[in-house]
Amino acid sequence: MKTRILSTSEYDIALAGEIIARGGLVAFPTETVYGLGADALNDEAVKSIYTAKGRPSDNPLIVHIAEKNDIKTLVKEVTPKAQALIDKFFPAPLTIILPKSEKVGDVVSGGLDTVAVRMPENETARALIKAAGCPIAAPSANTSGLPSPTKAKYVIDDMSGKIDAIIDGGDCAFGVESTVITLATEIPTILRPGAVTKEMLEAVIGEVDVAKAVLEGMQNDEVAASPGMKYKHYAPKAKIIIVNADKDGYEKFVNTKKDCFALCFEDDNVTISKVTFGRENDDLSQAKELFDALRKLDEMGAKKVYARIPHTTGVGMAVYNRLIRAAAFSIIDLTKPFFIGLTGPSGAGKGYVCEYLAKLGFHIINSDEVVKKIYENNLPLLRRLADIFGNDIIKDGTLDRNRLGEIVFNDNEKLKQLNSIIHPEVIAQCEQLAKPLSVLDAPQLFEAKAQNKCNVIITVMADKELRAKRITERDGISYEKAMERINAQLSEKYYIDHADYIIYNNGEDIKTQIDKILEEIL
Ligand code: TXA
Ligand code: MG
Helix, strand or coil: CCCEEECCCHHHHHHHHHHHHCCCCEEECCCCCCEEEEECCCHHHHHHHHHHHCCCCCCCCEEECCCHHHHCCCECCCCHHHHHHHHHHCCCCEEEEEEECCCCCCCCCCCCCEEEEECCCCHHHHHHHHHHCCCEECCECCCCCCCCCCCHHHHHHHHCCCCCEEECCCCCCCCCCCEEEECCCCCCEEEECCCCCHHHHHHHHCCCEECCHHHHCCCCCCCCCCHHHHCCCCCCCCEEEEEECCHHHHHHHHCCCCCCEEEECCCCCCCCCEEECCCCCCHHHHHHHHHHHHHHHHHCCCCEEEEECCCCCCHHHHHHHHHHHHCCCCEEECCCCEEEEEECCCCCCHHHHHHHHHHCCCEEEEHHHHHHHHHCCCHHHHHHHHHHHCHHHEECCEECHHHHHHHHHCCHHHHHHHHHHHHHHHHHHHHHHCCCCEEEECCCCCCCCCHHHEEEEEEEECCHHHHHHHHHHHHCCCHHHHHHHHHCCCCHHHHHHCCCEEEECCCCCHHHHHHHHHHHHC
16 A cells, blocks of 8 residues: 655644544654554454454444534533543543443454543644544554654554555644543543643542553553553654653763663753753653654664653653653662662571672672661660560670570560561661662561662572581581571562562572673673
Protein backbone atom coordinates (compact mmCIF):
# COMPACT_ATOMS: atom_id res chain seq x y z
CA MET A 1 0.00 0.00 0.00
CA LYS A 2 1.28 3.48 -0.84
CA THR A 3 0.77 5.91 2.02
CA ARG A 4 -0.13 9.45 0.91
CA ILE A 5 1.31 12.36 2.85
CA LEU A 6 -1.34 15.08 3.14
CA SER A 7 -1.28 18.68 4.35
CA THR A 8 -3.76 20.41 6.64
CA SER A 9 -5.41 22.21 3.69
CA GLU A 10 -9.18 22.08 3.41
CA TYR A 11 -8.85 20.02 0.25
CA ASP A 12 -6.58 17.42 1.87
CA ILE A 13 -8.74 17.19 5.00
CA ALA A 14 -11.81 16.58 2.83
CA LEU A 15 -9.88 13.85 1.02
CA ALA A 16 -8.78 12.27 4.31
CA GLY A 17 -12.38 12.42 5.56
CA GLU A 18 -13.49 10.48 2.49
CA ILE A 19 -10.81 7.84 3.05
CA ILE A 20 -12.09 7.31 6.59
CA ALA A 21 -15.74 7.26 5.50
CA ARG A 22 -14.81 4.51 3.01
CA GLY A 23 -13.29 2.40 5.79
CA GLY A 24 -9.64 3.44 5.32
CA LEU A 25 -6.94 4.47 7.82
CA VAL A 26 -5.59 8.01 8.22
CA ALA A 27 -3.03 9.23 10.75
CA PHE A 28 -3.71 12.77 11.91
CA PRO A 29 -2.29 15.34 14.34
CA THR A 30 -3.88 16.07 17.70
CA GLU A 31 -2.69 18.39 20.47
CA THR A 32 -1.33 15.35 22.37
CA VAL A 33 0.22 12.91 19.90
CA TYR A 34 -0.60 11.75 16.37
CA GLY A 35 -3.61 9.42 16.16
CA LEU A 36 -4.28 6.56 13.76
CA GLY A 37 -7.93 7.00 12.80
CA ALA A 38 -10.72 4.90 11.35
CA ASP A 39 -14.53 5.08 11.38
CA ALA A 40 -15.33 4.13 14.98
CA LEU A 41 -18.66 2.57 13.96
CA ASN A 42 -17.16 0.33 11.26
CA ASP A 43 -15.82 -2.87 12.87
CA GLU A 44 -13.76 -3.92 9.86
CA ALA A 45 -12.06 -0.53 9.65
CA VAL A 46 -11.34 -0.57 13.38
CA LYS A 47 -9.85 -4.06 13.12
CA SER A 48 -7.36 -2.78 10.56
CA ILE A 49 -6.08 -0.25 13.14
CA TYR A 50 -5.08 -3.12 15.43
CA THR A 51 -3.33 -4.83 12.54
CA ALA A 52 -1.42 -1.73 11.39
CA LYS A 53 -0.20 -1.04 14.93
CA GLY A 54 0.36 -4.66 15.94
CA ARG A 55 -1.80 -3.91 18.95
CA PRO A 56 -3.38 -6.60 21.17
CA SER A 57 -7.12 -6.73 20.41
CA ASP A 58 -8.16 -6.49 24.06
CA ASN A 59 -6.71 -2.98 24.35
CA PRO A 60 -9.59 -0.60 23.53
CA LEU A 61 -9.39 2.57 21.45
CA ILE A 62 -10.45 6.14 22.18
CA VAL A 63 -13.40 7.44 20.15
CA HIS A 64 -12.83 11.03 19.00
CA ILE A 65 -15.73 13.45 18.47
CA ALA A 66 -16.01 16.93 16.94
CA GLU A 67 -18.84 18.39 19.05
CA LYS A 68 -19.60 18.11 22.77
CA ASN A 69 -23.05 16.68 22.04
CA ASP A 70 -21.65 13.87 19.90
CA ILE A 71 -20.88 11.91 23.07
CA LYS A 72 -24.60 11.32 23.73
CA THR A 73 -25.14 8.51 21.22
CA LEU A 74 -21.92 6.71 22.27
CA VAL A 75 -22.64 6.28 25.99
CA LYS A 76 -25.54 4.94 28.04
CA GLU A 77 -25.88 8.17 29.97
CA VAL A 78 -23.96 11.41 30.28
CA THR A 79 -23.76 11.52 34.08
CA PRO A 80 -23.68 14.88 35.92
CA LYS A 81 -19.94 14.51 36.57
CA ALA A 82 -19.32 13.70 32.91
CA GLN A 83 -21.35 16.74 31.89
CA ALA A 84 -19.39 18.93 34.30
CA LEU A 85 -16.08 17.76 32.80
CA ILE A 86 -17.36 18.23 29.25
CA ASP A 87 -18.60 21.75 30.01
CA LYS A 88 -15.36 22.75 31.70
CA PHE A 89 -12.73 21.09 29.51
CA PHE A 90 -13.92 19.86 26.08
CA PRO A 91 -12.26 20.26 23.62
CA ALA A 92 -9.20 19.09 25.57
CA PRO A 93 -6.44 16.52 26.07
CA LEU A 94 -8.93 14.63 28.25
CA THR A 95 -10.60 11.26 27.66
CA ILE A 96 -13.71 10.24 29.58
CA ILE A 97 -14.76 6.62 30.09
CA LEU A 98 -18.46 5.76 30.59
CA PRO A 99 -20.67 2.69 30.07
CA LYS A 100 -21.13 2.40 26.30
CA SER A 101 -24.31 2.48 24.20
CA GLU A 102 -25.35 -0.28 21.76
CA LYS A 103 -23.96 1.82 18.94
CA VAL A 104 -20.37 1.14 20.03
CA GLY A 105 -19.04 -2.21 18.82
CA ASP A 106 -16.92 -4.73 20.71
CA VAL A 107 -13.89 -4.24 18.50
CA VAL A 108 -13.42 -0.59 19.37
CA SER A 109 -14.08 -1.20 23.09
CA GLY A 110 -11.81 -4.24 23.23
CA GLY A 111 -14.73 -6.31 24.54
CA LEU A 112 -15.35 -4.02 27.53
CA ASP A 113 -18.80 -2.59 28.34
CA THR A 114 -17.38 0.93 28.55
CA VAL A 115 -16.16 3.38 25.94
CA ALA A 116 -13.48 6.09 26.02
CA VAL A 117 -14.46 9.40 24.40
CA ARG A 118 -12.42 12.51 23.68
CA MET A 119 -13.00 15.76 21.84
CA PRO A 120 -9.56 16.96 20.67
CA GLU A 121 -8.53 20.59 20.86
CA ASN A 122 -6.53 20.40 17.63
CA GLU A 123 -8.47 22.11 14.78
CA THR A 124 -7.25 19.72 12.08
CA ALA A 125 -8.38 16.74 14.13
CA ARG A 126 -11.87 18.16 14.60
CA ALA A 127 -12.11 19.22 10.95
CA LEU A 128 -11.21 15.66 9.93
CA ILE A 129 -13.91 14.14 12.18
CA LYS A 130 -16.45 16.52 10.64
CA ALA A 131 -15.27 15.70 7.11
CA ALA A 132 -15.52 11.97 7.80
CA GLY A 133 -19.05 12.39 9.15
CA CYS A 134 -18.49 9.77 11.89
CA PRO A 135 -16.72 9.50 15.24
CA ILE A 136 -13.10 8.45 14.73
CA ALA A 137 -11.48 5.65 16.71
CA ALA A 138 -7.82 6.46 17.13
CA PRO A 139 -4.98 5.13 19.21
CA SER A 140 -1.59 6.82 19.08
CA ALA A 141 -0.13 6.35 15.59
CA ASN A 142 2.95 4.38 16.65
CA THR A 143 3.81 0.72 16.30
CA SER A 144 2.53 -0.90 19.48
CA GLY A 145 5.16 -0.70 22.23
CA LEU A 146 7.14 2.21 20.72
CA PRO A 147 6.98 5.82 21.96
CA SER A 148 3.90 7.72 20.72
CA PRO A 149 4.68 9.95 17.72
CA THR A 150 4.79 13.69 18.38
CA LYS A 151 5.99 14.59 14.86
CA ALA A 152 4.75 13.45 11.43
CA LYS A 153 8.17 11.96 10.59
CA TYR A 154 7.80 9.38 13.36
CA VAL A 155 4.38 8.36 12.02
CA ILE A 156 5.98 7.98 8.60
CA ASP A 157 8.72 5.80 10.19
CA ASP A 158 6.18 3.50 11.84
CA MET A 159 3.22 3.48 9.46
CA SER A 160 4.48 3.97 5.90
CA GLY A 161 3.05 1.29 3.63
CA LYS A 162 0.55 0.17 6.25
CA ILE A 163 -2.11 2.91 6.10
CA ASP A 164 -3.80 5.06 3.46
CA ALA A 165 -2.65 8.52 4.46
CA ILE A 166 -0.83 10.68 7.00
CA ILE A 167 -1.78 14.31 7.58
CA ASP A 168 1.34 16.29 8.47
CA GLY A 169 0.25 18.88 11.02
CA GLY A 170 3.66 19.72 12.51
CA ASP A 171 4.70 19.10 16.11
CA CYS A 172 2.10 18.18 18.75
CA ALA A 173 1.58 20.86 21.40
CA PHE A 174 1.52 18.69 24.55
CA GLY A 175 3.52 15.66 23.50
CA VAL A 176 2.02 13.13 25.92
CA GLU A 177 -1.32 11.41 25.39
CA SER A 178 -4.56 12.65 26.93
CA THR A 179 -5.52 12.19 30.56
CA VAL A 180 -7.81 9.15 30.76
CA ILE A 181 -10.39 9.23 33.55
CA THR A 182 -13.05 6.62 34.15
CA LEU A 183 -16.42 7.74 35.47
CA ALA A 184 -17.63 4.14 35.45
CA THR A 185 -16.28 3.60 38.96
CA GLU A 186 -17.69 4.89 42.22
CA ILE A 187 -14.88 7.40 42.63
CA PRO A 188 -13.69 8.82 39.30
CA THR A 189 -10.23 7.38 38.68
CA ILE A 190 -7.34 8.55 36.51
CA LEU A 191 -6.11 5.58 34.50
CA ARG A 192 -3.52 7.57 32.60
CA PRO A 193 -2.24 11.02 33.65
CA GLY A 194 -1.92 13.79 31.06
CA ALA A 195 -2.00 17.55 30.66
CA VAL A 196 -5.37 17.84 32.43
CA THR A 197 -4.16 17.18 35.97
CA LYS A 198 -5.74 15.52 39.01
CA GLU A 199 -5.93 18.95 40.66
CA MET A 200 -7.76 20.45 37.67
CA LEU A 201 -10.25 17.56 37.61
CA GLU A 202 -10.85 17.69 41.36
CA ALA A 203 -11.65 21.38 41.17
CA VAL A 204 -14.62 20.44 38.97
CA ILE A 205 -15.94 17.06 40.21
CA GLY A 206 -14.47 16.65 43.70
CA GLU A 207 -12.56 13.55 44.77
CA VAL A 208 -10.52 11.84 42.06
CA ASP A 209 -8.36 8.74 42.57
CA VAL A 210 -5.24 7.83 40.66
CA ALA A 211 -4.97 4.15 39.71
CA LYS A 212 -2.05 2.58 41.55
CA ALA A 213 -0.53 1.30 38.32
CA VAL A 214 0.00 4.89 37.12
CA LEU A 215 3.06 5.44 39.29
CA GLU A 216 3.94 1.97 40.48
CA GLY A 217 3.20 -0.36 37.60
CA MET A 218 1.18 -3.55 37.79
CA GLN A 219 1.81 -6.53 40.01
CA ASN A 220 1.70 -9.81 38.06
CA ASP A 221 -1.61 -10.98 39.49
CA GLU A 222 -3.40 -7.61 39.22
CA VAL A 223 -6.31 -7.07 36.82
CA ALA A 224 -5.79 -3.90 34.76
CA ALA A 225 -8.41 -1.17 35.13
CA SER A 226 -7.27 -0.02 31.74
CA PRO A 227 -5.95 -2.75 29.44
CA GLY A 228 -3.27 -0.34 28.21
CA MET A 229 -1.68 -0.42 31.67
CA LYS A 230 -0.54 -3.99 31.37
CA TYR A 231 1.36 -3.70 28.13
CA LYS A 232 4.98 -2.73 27.83
CA HIS A 233 4.96 0.84 26.62
CA TYR A 234 7.03 3.62 25.19
CA ALA A 235 9.94 1.23 25.13
CA PRO A 236 12.93 2.43 23.15
CA LYS A 237 15.66 -0.04 22.22
CA ALA A 238 17.99 1.47 24.80
CA LYS A 239 17.90 0.40 28.44
CA ILE A 240 16.77 3.40 30.45
CA ILE A 241 17.48 3.85 34.13
CA ILE A 242 15.94 6.74 36.05
CA VAL A 243 18.26 8.40 38.54
CA ASN A 244 16.52 9.86 41.56
CA ALA A 245 18.83 12.71 42.58
CA ASP A 246 18.97 16.48 42.43
CA LYS A 247 20.77 18.28 39.59
CA ASP A 248 24.12 18.19 41.35
CA GLY A 249 23.87 14.56 42.41
CA TYR A 250 22.77 13.50 38.93
CA GLU A 251 25.60 15.35 37.20
CA LYS A 252 28.23 13.87 39.54
CA PHE A 253 26.86 10.38 39.05
CA VAL A 254 26.42 10.45 35.31
CA ASN A 255 29.68 12.23 34.49
CA THR A 256 31.69 9.26 35.79
CA LYS A 257 29.96 6.88 33.38
CA LYS A 258 31.33 5.56 30.10
CA ASP A 259 29.61 4.29 26.97
CA CYS A 260 26.20 5.55 27.92
CA PHE A 261 23.85 8.48 27.38
CA ALA A 262 22.23 11.06 29.62
CA LEU A 263 18.54 11.86 29.15
CA CYS A 264 18.51 15.11 31.05
CA PHE A 265 17.19 18.66 31.27
CA GLU A 266 18.49 21.51 29.13
CA ASP A 267 20.68 23.17 31.73
CA ASP A 268 22.27 20.02 33.15
CA ASN A 269 26.07 20.06 32.98
CA VAL A 270 26.67 16.69 31.51
CA THR A 271 29.95 15.67 29.89
CA ILE A 272 28.75 12.39 28.32
CA SER A 273 26.54 12.18 25.18
CA LYS A 274 23.15 13.61 25.96
CA VAL A 275 19.62 14.11 24.74
CA THR A 276 17.47 16.60 26.59
CA PHE A 277 13.76 16.63 27.38
CA GLY A 278 12.67 20.10 28.43
CA ARG A 279 13.76 22.25 31.33
CA GLU A 280 13.99 21.49 35.04
CA ASN A 281 10.79 22.42 36.93
CA ASP A 282 8.95 22.98 33.63
CA ASP A 283 6.72 19.90 33.37
CA LEU A 284 5.00 21.05 30.17
CA SER A 285 8.30 21.41 28.31
CA GLN A 286 9.32 17.93 29.50
CA ALA A 287 6.01 16.42 28.34
CA LYS A 288 6.37 18.02 24.94
CA GLU A 289 9.85 16.64 24.32
CA LEU A 290 9.98 13.27 26.09
CA PHE A 291 8.80 10.95 23.29
CA ASP A 292 10.87 12.82 20.75
CA ALA A 293 13.91 12.38 23.01
CA LEU A 294 13.25 8.64 23.36
CA ARG A 295 13.11 8.24 19.60
CA LYS A 296 16.28 10.34 19.17
CA LEU A 297 18.15 8.08 21.59
CA ASP A 298 17.33 5.12 19.40
CA GLU A 299 18.40 6.99 16.28
CA MET A 300 21.72 7.75 17.97
CA GLY A 301 22.15 4.09 18.86
CA ALA A 302 22.12 4.57 22.63
CA LYS A 303 22.42 1.29 24.54
CA LYS A 304 22.23 2.50 28.10
CA VAL A 305 20.65 5.75 29.26
CA TYR A 306 20.54 7.48 32.65
CA ALA A 307 17.49 9.73 32.91
CA ARG A 308 16.71 12.58 35.26
CA ILE A 309 13.62 12.12 37.31
CA PRO A 310 10.54 14.29 36.57
CA HIS A 311 8.08 15.46 39.22
CA THR A 312 5.37 12.99 40.18
CA THR A 313 2.61 15.59 40.60
CA GLY A 314 0.77 17.93 38.23
CA VAL A 315 1.73 17.48 34.57
CA GLY A 316 4.95 15.92 35.91
CA MET A 317 2.86 12.87 36.82
CA ALA A 318 2.19 12.31 33.10
CA VAL A 319 5.89 12.64 32.26
CA TYR A 320 6.95 10.34 35.10
CA ASN A 321 4.28 7.78 34.16
CA ARG A 322 5.64 7.54 30.58
CA LEU A 323 9.32 7.61 31.55
CA ILE A 324 8.99 4.95 34.25
CA ARG A 325 7.44 2.63 31.66
CA ALA A 326 10.14 3.43 29.13
CA ALA A 327 12.58 2.50 31.90
CA ALA A 328 10.68 -0.72 32.72
CA PHE A 329 10.53 0.62 36.29
CA SER A 330 14.29 0.72 36.91
CA ILE A 331 15.31 3.50 39.24
CA ILE A 332 18.59 4.17 40.98
CA ASP A 333 17.73 6.14 44.07
CA LEU A 334 20.72 8.23 45.09
CA THR A 335 18.70 9.79 47.88
CA LYS A 336 18.84 6.47 49.74
CA PRO A 337 21.71 6.30 52.22
CA PHE A 338 23.03 2.93 51.07
CA PHE A 339 23.61 1.98 47.49
CA ILE A 340 23.93 -1.72 48.25
CA GLY A 341 22.57 -3.63 51.22
CA LEU A 342 24.71 -6.74 51.60
CA THR A 343 23.41 -9.57 53.72
CA GLY A 344 23.30 -13.34 54.05
CA PRO A 345 23.52 -16.04 56.71
CA SER A 346 26.69 -16.58 58.78
CA GLY A 347 29.44 -18.43 57.02
CA ALA A 348 28.22 -17.55 53.53
CA GLY A 349 31.24 -15.32 52.95
CA LYS A 350 30.05 -11.73 52.89
CA GLY A 351 33.59 -10.74 53.86
CA TYR A 352 35.03 -11.69 50.46
CA VAL A 353 32.34 -9.78 48.66
CA CYS A 354 33.01 -6.70 50.79
CA GLU A 355 36.74 -6.92 50.16
CA TYR A 356 36.18 -6.92 46.42
CA LEU A 357 33.60 -4.11 46.53
CA ALA A 358 36.03 -2.02 48.61
CA LYS A 359 38.71 -2.58 45.96
CA LEU A 360 36.29 -1.30 43.34
CA GLY A 361 35.93 1.92 45.32
CA PHE A 362 32.76 1.32 47.29
CA HIS A 363 32.56 2.68 50.80
CA ILE A 364 31.90 -0.24 53.14
CA ILE A 365 29.95 0.26 56.36
CA ASN A 366 30.35 -2.73 58.63
CA SER A 367 27.31 -2.94 60.87
CA ASP A 368 28.97 -5.45 63.25
CA GLU A 369 31.64 -2.88 64.04
CA VAL A 370 29.00 -0.23 64.56
CA VAL A 371 27.20 -2.57 66.99
CA LYS A 372 30.41 -3.12 68.97
CA LYS A 373 30.98 0.63 69.24
CA ILE A 374 27.44 1.19 70.40
CA TYR A 375 28.09 -0.96 73.48
CA GLU A 376 31.46 0.61 74.23
CA ASN A 377 31.49 3.38 76.85
CA ASN A 378 27.74 3.65 76.71
CA LEU A 379 26.74 3.37 80.36
CA PRO A 380 23.14 4.58 79.93
CA LEU A 381 22.56 1.86 77.35
CA LEU A 382 24.23 -0.79 79.51
CA ARG A 383 22.06 0.17 82.48
CA ARG A 384 18.95 -0.01 80.34
CA LEU A 385 19.92 -3.48 79.15
CA ALA A 386 20.80 -4.60 82.69
CA ASP A 387 17.32 -3.59 83.86
CA ILE A 388 15.81 -5.89 81.26
CA PHE A 389 18.28 -8.77 81.02
CA GLY A 390 19.84 -8.82 84.52
CA ASN A 391 22.91 -7.26 86.13
CA ASP A 392 25.22 -10.13 85.22
CA ILE A 393 25.43 -8.95 81.62
CA ILE A 394 27.81 -6.25 82.89
CA LYS A 395 31.28 -7.34 83.94
CA ASP A 396 33.89 -4.81 85.12
CA GLY A 397 31.76 -1.98 83.74
CA THR A 398 31.63 -3.40 80.21
CA LEU A 399 29.15 -5.59 78.41
CA ASP A 400 29.62 -9.36 78.69
CA ARG A 401 28.51 -10.12 75.13
CA ASN A 402 28.71 -13.87 75.65
CA ARG A 403 26.37 -13.69 78.64
CA LEU A 404 23.91 -11.46 76.77
CA GLY A 405 24.12 -13.86 73.83
CA GLU A 406 23.29 -16.87 76.01
CA ILE A 407 20.23 -15.08 77.34
CA VAL A 408 18.75 -13.88 74.08
CA PHE A 409 19.60 -16.80 71.84
CA ASN A 410 17.56 -19.13 74.02
CA ASP A 411 14.59 -16.80 74.32
CA ASN A 412 12.97 -15.39 71.23
CA GLU A 413 11.00 -12.72 73.06
CA LYS A 414 14.15 -11.39 74.73
CA LEU A 415 15.96 -11.39 71.39
CA LYS A 416 13.20 -9.32 69.85
CA GLN A 417 13.34 -6.95 72.79
CA LEU A 418 17.10 -6.52 72.43
CA ASN A 419 16.81 -6.00 68.69
CA SER A 420 14.13 -3.37 69.08
CA ILE A 421 16.54 -1.37 71.22
CA ILE A 422 19.73 -1.92 69.26
CA HIS A 423 18.66 -2.03 65.60
CA PRO A 424 17.32 1.53 65.22
CA GLU A 425 20.45 2.83 66.91
CA VAL A 426 22.73 0.83 64.59
CA ILE A 427 20.92 1.94 61.45
CA ALA A 428 21.01 5.58 62.53
CA GLN A 429 24.76 5.40 63.13
CA CYS A 430 25.39 3.56 59.86
CA GLU A 431 23.45 6.28 58.06
CA GLN A 432 25.76 8.88 59.55
CA LEU A 433 28.71 7.03 58.06
CA ALA A 434 27.11 6.84 54.60
CA LYS A 435 28.78 8.46 51.57
CA PRO A 436 27.91 8.15 47.88
CA LEU A 437 28.12 4.51 46.78
CA SER A 438 28.04 3.03 50.28
CA VAL A 439 27.60 -0.65 50.93
CA LEU A 440 25.82 -1.56 54.15
CA ASP A 441 27.33 -4.87 55.25
CA ALA A 442 24.59 -6.15 57.56
CA PRO A 443 23.93 -9.78 58.51
CA GLN A 444 20.70 -8.60 60.12
CA LEU A 445 19.63 -6.27 57.33
CA PHE A 446 16.10 -7.67 57.20
CA GLU A 447 15.66 -8.04 60.95
CA ALA A 448 16.67 -4.39 61.34
CA LYS A 449 14.22 -3.43 58.57
CA ALA A 450 16.99 -1.56 56.77
CA GLN A 451 16.16 -2.88 53.29
CA ASN A 452 14.15 0.24 52.41
CA LYS A 453 17.23 2.35 52.93
CA CYS A 454 19.12 0.49 50.22
CA ASN A 455 18.91 0.74 46.44
CA VAL A 456 19.64 -2.90 45.85
CA ILE A 457 19.83 -5.87 48.15
CA ILE A 458 22.45 -8.53 47.56
CA THR A 459 22.39 -11.79 49.47
CA VAL A 460 25.51 -13.92 49.71
CA MET A 461 24.56 -17.57 49.98
CA ALA A 462 26.33 -20.91 50.44
CA ASP A 463 25.21 -24.45 51.25
CA LYS A 464 24.36 -25.08 54.87
CA GLU A 465 27.02 -27.73 55.47
CA LEU A 466 29.69 -25.50 54.03
CA ARG A 467 28.56 -22.57 56.17
CA ALA A 468 28.64 -24.75 59.31
CA LYS A 469 32.17 -25.88 58.43
CA ARG A 470 33.33 -22.30 57.88
CA ILE A 471 31.83 -21.11 61.16
CA THR A 472 33.43 -24.01 63.03
CA GLU A 473 36.86 -23.15 61.63
CA ARG A 474 36.51 -19.39 61.94
CA ASP A 475 35.04 -19.16 65.45
CA GLY A 476 36.47 -22.33 66.96
CA ILE A 477 33.11 -23.70 68.03
CA SER A 478 31.64 -27.17 67.63
CA TYR A 479 29.72 -28.25 64.55
CA GLU A 480 26.56 -28.58 66.68
CA LYS A 481 26.91 -25.04 68.01
CA ALA A 482 27.46 -23.75 64.48
CA MET A 483 24.31 -25.51 63.30
CA GLU A 484 22.38 -24.09 66.24
CA ARG A 485 23.47 -20.63 65.21
CA ILE A 486 22.53 -21.25 61.60
CA ASN A 487 19.11 -22.57 62.52
CA ALA A 488 18.37 -19.52 64.65
CA GLN A 489 18.78 -17.27 61.57
CA LEU A 490 16.29 -16.46 58.84
CA SER A 491 15.70 -19.27 56.37
CA GLU A 492 17.68 -19.53 53.14
CA LYS A 493 14.43 -18.97 51.27
CA TYR A 494 13.80 -15.72 53.14
CA TYR A 495 17.23 -14.36 52.23
CA ILE A 496 16.78 -15.37 48.60
CA ASP A 497 13.19 -14.16 48.21
CA HIS A 498 14.00 -10.74 49.63
CA ALA A 499 17.13 -10.04 47.62
CA ASP A 500 17.48 -8.37 44.24
CA TYR A 501 20.63 -10.36 43.50
CA ILE A 502 22.20 -13.50 44.96
CA ILE A 503 25.88 -14.30 44.98
CA TYR A 504 26.68 -18.00 45.44
CA ASN A 505 29.81 -18.82 47.33
CA ASN A 506 30.26 -22.59 47.20
CA GLY A 507 33.48 -22.24 45.25
CA GLU A 508 32.02 -20.25 42.35
CA ASP A 509 33.92 -17.23 41.07
CA ILE A 510 32.70 -14.35 43.20
CA LYS A 511 34.30 -11.53 41.24
CA THR A 512 32.56 -12.46 38.01
CA GLN A 513 29.22 -12.58 39.78
CA ILE A 514 29.77 -9.16 41.34
CA ASP A 515 30.97 -7.63 38.07
CA LYS A 516 27.84 -8.87 36.35
CA ILE A 517 25.55 -7.44 39.03
CA LEU A 518 27.32 -4.07 38.99
CA GLU A 519 27.10 -3.90 35.23
CA GLU A 520 23.36 -4.33 35.54
CA ILE A 521 22.74 -1.85 38.34
CA LEU A 522 25.24 0.85 37.37
O1 TXA B 1 -4.06 11.62 23.47
C1 TXA B 1 -4.60 10.57 23.20
O2 TXA B 1 -5.44 10.03 23.93
C2 TXA B 1 -4.21 9.89 21.87
C3 TXA B 1 -4.71 10.76 20.74
C4 TXA B 1 -4.49 10.10 19.41
O3 TXA B 1 -6.04 11.09 20.97
N1 TXA B 1 -4.73 8.56 21.82
C5 TXA B 1 -4.25 7.56 22.54
O4 TXA B 1 -4.85 6.34 22.36
O5 TXA B 1 -3.33 7.68 23.33
P1 TXA B 1 -4.20 4.96 22.84
O6 TXA B 1 -5.07 3.92 22.23
O7 TXA B 1 -2.76 4.91 22.50
O8 TXA B 1 -4.44 4.93 24.37
C6 TXA B 1 -5.73 4.78 24.90
C7 TXA B 1 -5.65 4.27 26.31
C8 TXA B 1 -5.18 2.84 26.36
O9 TXA B 1 -4.29 2.72 27.46
C9 TXA B 1 -6.45 2.06 26.59
O10 TXA B 1 -6.22 0.86 27.30
C10 TXA B 1 -7.30 3.04 27.39
O11 TXA B 1 -6.96 4.31 26.87
N2 TXA B 1 -8.73 2.80 27.20
C11 TXA B 1 -9.45 2.99 26.07
N3 TXA B 1 -10.73 2.63 26.27
C12 TXA B 1 -10.83 2.21 27.55
C13 TXA B 1 -11.89 1.69 28.36
N4 TXA B 1 -13.12 1.54 27.88
N5 TXA B 1 -11.62 1.36 29.64
C14 TXA B 1 -10.37 1.52 30.13
N6 TXA B 1 -9.33 1.98 29.42
C15 TXA B 1 -9.55 2.32 28.14
MG1 MG C 1 -0.70 4.51 22.65
